[in-house]
Amino acid sequence: MVNLFLGLGGNIGNVSDKFKIALEEITKKIGVVIAKSSIYKTEPWGNKNQDFFLNLVVEVQTALGEEDVLNKTLEIERILGRNRDKDNQFAARTIDIDILFYGNEIINQPGLVIPHPRLHLRNFVLTPLYEIAPEFCHPTLNIKIKDLIKETPDKSDVKIFERISI
Numbered sequence: 001m002v003n004l005f006l007g008l009g010g011n012i013g014n015v016s017d018k019f020k021i022a023l024e025e026i027t028k029k030i031g032v033v034i035a036k037s038s039i040y041k042t043e044p045w046g047n048k049n050q051d052f053f054l055n056l057v058v059e060v061q062t063a064l065g066e067e068d069v070l071n072k073t074l075e076i077e078r079i080l081g082r083n084r085d086k087d088n089q090f091a092a093r094t095i096d097i098d099i100l101f102y103g104n105e106i107i108n109q110p111g112l113v114i115p116h117p118r119l120h121l122r123n124f125v126l127t128p129l130y131e132i133a134p135e136f137c138h139p140t141l142n143i144k145i146k147d148l149i150k151e152t153p154d155k156s157d158v159k160i161f162e163r164i165s166i
Contacts, residue, residue, distance in 0.1 A: 003034070004069060005100040005133065007057050007116070007125050011044070012094045015054040016162065018080050022095060023058065025079065029072040031062030037128030041161040045122055045154075050092045054161055057100065057128035066102045070112055073097040100125065104139040115140060120148050127158040 006026065010018055016039065027033055037057045044050045062069060074097075081094040100116045107114040115138060119125045126149040129136070134146040141148070 001031075001061050001063055002103040002105075004031075004060050004062060004066075004102045005057055005129065005136075006060060006073065007055065007098040007100050007119070007128075008095065009042075009053050009055040009098075009124065010093055010095040011051045011053040012092050013081075015095070018095045019054070019056060022076055022080060022097065025076040026058065026060060026072075026097075029076065030064060030069055031060045033058050034061050035059035035132040037131040038160050039162040040124065040128055040158050042124035042127075042158045043156040045124060045156065053124065055124045055128060055158075057125065057132060059132060066099070066105065066107055066112065066114060069099060069102065073099065098125075100129065101136070101139070104137075106139055121152060121154055123149075123152060123154040123156050123158045126152055126154075 008019055008022055023033060035058065039054050039056045042053045042055050044053060077095055077097055098116050099114055100119050102114045105114060120138065120141060130145050130149045136145050138148060
């Protein structure tokens with residue numbers, strides 16, 4: 001079994017409802033959700049000319065390999081209406097599910113880079129991650145989440161939208 005962290009985000013439609021369905025699908029297809037952050041309302045990142053996002057992070061215990069986790073997250077995104085725009089990776093979306101960490105593994109292959117290569121630059125990921133795993137140490141940067149959040153150059157606005165419990 002491996003503990004992994006997934007970041008969920010979206011800004012089209014009723015994102016809170018999409019999160020509920022996504023969490024049910026994650027439990028069915030990937031593993032047991034053992035920690036879940038609050039939902040945060042966040043400024044758009046990359047393309048500021050769009051609606052604010054909702055974001056959360058979950059920790060999941062899984063028996064799946066990292067490629068199977070990727071395939072399952074992409075399947076869940078499709079079920080929830082995600083249409084990927086290859087020309088605009090910062091486009092609005094119904095849901096996005098990113099693999100942030102897969103245990104302490106370091107994976108760098110076409111289509112799959114873990115840890116997520118930009119998570120340390122994004123408050124919308126670091127803030128919910130800090131809520132549930134402040135002591136987790138980034139395996140390539142060798143810095144705990146509680147320290148990464150202090151050092152990130154991203155000063156975008158991240159506010160609690162809804163407190164949820166597991």
